[in-house]
Amino acid sequence: MDLVERIRSGNKRTLSKLITEVEYDTETGREALRELYKYTGNAHVVGITGSPGVGKSTLVARIVKELRKREISVGVVAVDPSSPFTGGAILGDRIRMQELACDPEVFIRSVSSSAGTVGRTTKNIIRVLDAAGKDVIVIETIGAGQVDLDVLNVADTKVIVLMPESGDEIQMIKAGLLEIGDVYVINKADLENAARTKSQLSLAIKERDGWIPEIVMTIATSGEGVEKLVDAIFAHKKHLEDSSNLRKGRLEAVKSEVVEILVEKLKMRFYEKFSNARYSDIFEQVLDKELDPFTAAELIEKEEGL
Amino acid sequence: MKKGKNIRVLIAKPGLDGHDRGAKVLARACRDAGMEVIYTGIRQSPEQIVETALQEDVDVIGLSILSGAHMSIIPRILELLNESGIGDIPVIVGGIIPPDDVEELKRRGVKAIFGPGSSVNEIVEFIKSIT
Structure with missing residues (x-):
């Protein structure tokens, strides 16, 4: 069997090895991407970002569980920071996801943010998972800086995770994160002032290309609100498909x-x-x-x- | 543009004891030595560990175990690694393992066992030497 067939038939060892080649941008990796390219574009890519400690990993684990309940296969790319001095990294996002480790329809890969090329690396890893037939691919970003935006740019649906008391009104009207999200999550919604954070947020976000970003309240540790969050992600997917914005967005990305x-x-x-x-x-x-x-x-x- | 490949190490704690200090210290030492450490935390089943090694394409698997269940858990992990076609990934073990068991586990394929008093540098150097 050749590489493409092995990837398409879900051989995990081949998939895993190829992701490493792609990560290091090797000749083998590039050659495989050329061949696999025509099989990509079917997966819906969901990017999850938010400050460190806001509950991204826990939320991702819950989202994946909800997707599996709906019999949707999932790929996860979890990005963690690496040391600018040694290149070393502790990739610990899996800790919250290990329950999912043995599900044959879930493939989780941890990536370090090294070398400043993580945006492109992530994009190509997504392609490999996409060609391998995953229906939804979830990317979890580090939660800080430009690197995050580079990674987030490859997502079809961008989910921004906040928590109560994560900033005053001025934070809410600053440029950046609150302009690019398609779905906003207020996690740890059982904390005080969650409702106030929500109302401030709803004043800060606005309609873009015919889509009004949804705000969903969640408690990732218990799973509360996650069903609604997944619904919101799919509502956005449908919006993209109906409005031809998906093609337009992807054309820009190709360019x-x-x-x-x-x-x-x-x-x-x-x-x-x-x-x-x-x-x-x-x-x-x-x-x-x-x-x-x-x-x-x-x-x-x-x-x-x- | 990319520099040489970083060593990827899986550090996992199989079994039911929660003493993860050693695993965490080693994880940090490996990080500082420029390695990428996939850290899974405590109470991992052999199946979870092997699946993680498979999906993360690691170069080494480090198991920390202090519960005394090593003679049932570690051979099971080695068996599953072989079944998954990744029996070539070296496995090292840290924890409290009696001398007789050390011999037996090595005979079954564990590359090295680091007991109490092992220096972190020694372990890091060993990982470098086998990858």
Whole structure:
């Protein structure tokens, strides 16, 4: 059996090994992605983000359980931070999900956020799981910084998890998270002031492309509200399918991915050119303030006929 | 652009004892040595451990056990690893294991056993040497 067949037939060992190849962007990994690409695009990708400690892992475990109750197969990609110094990481999201470890229709993979390429890595891991036939793929992000947005960008439905007292009204009107979510969760809804957080949140979010983001109250530790949350995710999926926004969104994503690949290639080509000392004069001049970096770039552009 | 592959270690506690300090200390030491540690926490069944190793494509499995049930749990894990086609992943064990059992477990395929008093560095170096 060839690789594609083994992946499509659900061979876990092959799937797991291939994810490693894809994670390290190896030749084998790229070759497999080329072949698998036409089998992707069927899974619905759900991104879950929110500050550390807000209950993402517990919630993801509950969501997966609810999906399994509905006989939907699931892939999970759980991203945890890695050390910028050693590259080491403790990937501990599984602790909350180990009940699901032996379900043959669930595949969970922990990923460290190393090398600043986690957005692309995650996207390609999702593709492998998608081609392997998972109906829904849940990505759990770290919960901090730009890395999160890179990861979240690959999701069809973006779920933002908050908790009561997670900020005053000013936090609520800041730009960012509260603009990009499709579904908002107020977890730990049994804490005081959950209702107030909800009303502040409902004032902060607004309609986007014909979809008014839903707010769902949950208590992940008991599972309360999770059914409603999964309903909301599917309502958003249906909205995307009905409104042609899914295709539009994915077309944008395709465009930016191809551009990204081109930029990467160009970058490599420039570094190669720079390594053979041809432009070292220019760099020295910039360092000595005889040239500014903008002019330097223009000179190189001209030289290269760009 | 990627640097060399990080070593991926699964650290799991099979059985019913909750003494996870050793496992956590080792997890941190491995992290500081640049490894990716998949930490599953306590009370893991052999099936959960083997499935996790399979899905996470780990290079080493570290089991911490202090309950005394090692002679029933560890052979079962080794058996399941073989059945799942990942019997090639080295297994190391930490905990309180009597000398007779140490020999027997090694005979059955456990790569190394680290008893009380083992240094963390020694374990980290051992993991590096077998991956």
